[in-house]
Amino acid sequence: MSPRLVLTGPMGVGKSTVGQLLAERLGVGYRDTDDDIVAAEGRTISDIFVEDGEPAFRALEKEAVRQALASHHGVLALGGGAILDPDTRALLAGERVVHLSMDVEEAVRRTGLGAARPLLAVNPRKQWRELMEARRHLYEETATAVVPTDGRTPEEVADAVLDALELKEA
Numbered sequence: 001m002s003p004r005l006v007l008t009g010p011m012g013v014g015k016s017t018v019g020q021l022l023a024e025r026l027g028v029g030y031r032d033t034d035d036d037i038v039a040a041e042g043r044t045i046s047d048i049f050v051e052d053g054e055p056a057f058r059a060l061e062k063e064a065v066r067q068a069l070a071s072h073h074g075v076l077a078l079g080g081g082a083i084l085d086p087d088t089r090a091l092l093a094g095e096r097v098v099h100l101s102m103d104v105e106e107a108v109r110r111t112g113l114g115a116a117r118p119l120l121a122v123n124p125r126k127q128w129r130e131l132m133e134a135r136r137h138l139y140e141e142t143a144t145a146v147v148p149t150d151g152r153t154p155e156e157v158a159d160a161v162l163d164a165l166e167l168k169e170a
Helices: 015-026 033-041 045-052 054-071 086-092 104-111 124-142 154-165
Strands: 005-008 030-032 075-077 097-101 145-148
Touching (some): 005 154, 015 075, 015 154, 030 033, 033 045, 033 054, 033 075, 045 054, 054 086, 086 124, 097 154, 145 154
Parallel strands (some): 005 075, 005 097, 030 075, 097 145
């Protein structure tokens, strides 16, 4: 049995907040692969990026996603770059995947695009735009549904996800 649903999207889109709401409403557990990596490594994602580099982080992420997809039956949130890996995208085929989307102004408002985001350390708006241009088609390719989050509360986004997947609350 696989997850009830998988959330993808850029950093700061609200995957954790919305994922926890959805898990509560569906009466299932919530899991975030970024949290799995931090717990396993005993250090932050920013520290892994700085100390080991992005390729090392992506290898950890790929394995965390593989394990979570194989063992978690609730709501699963993936890190923003997890869909970059072709094997991960293949594993997502057949899953109920919801891409939570937002525009750059919403990203700035929500995250401040601060230093805690290792891929956005210099010129965050430009880098966020470039990341999204590179990733958008991958998010959309793996998604069963796309739910815009701009100007919506987490509760409204959760409602839209349930509607998009035609899921009923527990």
